[in-house]
Amino acid sequence: MKEQIYQLFETSSMSLTPEDVALRIGVSIVLGLIISLSYWLSHSGTIYSQKFNINLVTLTVLMATVMTVIGNNIALSLGMVGALSIVRFRTAIKDARDTTYIFWTIICGICCGVGQFMVAGIGSVAVFAVLLVLGRVRNDVRTLLVIRGARSQERAIEGIVFDYFKGKAMQRVKNTTEESVELMYEMTRGMLNKGERAAEKPVTEALYALGGIEYVNIVAQSDEIGS
Numbered sequence: 001m002k003e004q005i006y007q008l009f010e011t012s013s014m015s016l017t018p019e020d021v022a023l024r025i026g027v028s029i030v031l032g033l034i035i036s037l038s039y040w041l042s043h044s045g046t047i048y049s050q051k052f053n054i055n056l057v058t059l060t061v062l063m064a065t066v067m068t069v070i071g072n073n074i075a076l077s078l079g080m081v082g083a084l085s086i087v088r089f090r091t092a093i094k095d096a097r098d099t100t101y102i103f104w105t106i107i108c109g110i111c112c113g114v115g116q117f118m119v120a121g122i123g124s125v126a127v128f129a130v131l132l133v134l135g136r137v138r139n140d141v142r143t144l145l146v147i148r149g150a151r152s153q154e155r156a157i158e159g160i161v162f163d164y165f166k167g168k169a170m171q172r173v174k175n176t177t178e179e180s181v182e183l184m185y186e187m188t189r190g191m192l193n194k195g196e197r198a199a200e201k202p203v204t205e206a207l208y209a210l211g212g213i214e215y216v217n218i219v220a221q222s223d224e225i226g227s
Contacts, residue, residue, distance in 0.1 A: 016068065020115075024068050025061060028112040031124050032060035032105065038128050039101055042135040052098065060105040060112070067113020100131070141189040142221040145169065145203070148182040150212035157207065161185055164195035164203050180214065189220065 035056050040048070104127055111120035147157055154176075161169055165187055173184035196202050204216045 021068055024064055024112050024115060027117050027120070028060045028064035028109055029057065031108045031112065031120055032057035034124055034128060035060065035101060035104055035108065038131055042097065042131050043095070049094070056101055056105050059102070060109045063106050063109020064112040067110050071114070097131075100127075143187050143189050143192050144172070144217075144219040144221065145185040145187065145192070146182070146215075146217040146219065147184075147207060148180060148214045148216075149207075149210070150214075151176060151179055151181045153210050153212045154181045154183075156210050157181075157183060157213075160203070160206050160210070164199055164206070165191055166195075192218070 036053050039053050039056060043049075104124070108120045108124060111117070111123070145161070147161075149157060161183075165185075168191060169185040169187045171183065172186050173182070175182040192203070199206065204218070207213050207216050
């Protein structure tokens with residue numbers, strides 16, 4: 001029993017050749033490039049970070065290297081946990097999907113480091129497909145229509161909004177003073193486009209034609225940072 005416990009804490013129980021090490025590192029590089037490609041395809045605009053994308057590849061290789069050294073040695077694994085526990089990561093995550101990519105690189109690196117190439121490959125293909133498909137499915141952007149004008153035109157404004165959006169636009173805010181009124185409606189971008197196509201002119205044009213309209217603002221809401 002004691003001998004079995006001692007064997008768990010021995011330096012290494014695996015004899016790796018340089019070819020084995022090169023194979024594990026090489027596969028981790030390939031999978032890291034696949035992860036990088038997935039990140040490039042699923043991110044656009046100011047959300048995309050080239051530095052973060054490069055780090056995904058290097059992180060995969062680093063994890064594979066560490067796991068190649070550790071193998072099934074408990075002592076080395078505990079040492080790695082202790083070393084990582086003193087490191088504090090302060091990098092802000094701009095997109096919630098970035099967390100998925102970080103875990104993806106770590107898992108691929110671990111699989112490559114212990115020689116489980118089939119698990120890493122099949123898992124990466126599955127994750128790549130899921131991210132690619134779901135990344136194409138976009139929620140209709142919520143849109144706010146903010147109108148400020150003379151209070152005497154309140155009924156006319158409400159009538160135009162009702163006609164354009166068939167009563168589906170939800171009134172969120174109504175601020176009034178003795179001389180003016182401000183109305184805020186929530187809708188989807190699809191509703192806005194459909195209503196304007198049916199009326200054959202922008203809703204802003206119809207509202208300004210009433211007269212007494214101070215401003216009409218159309219604001220798109222987004223939950224993504226930097227989009």
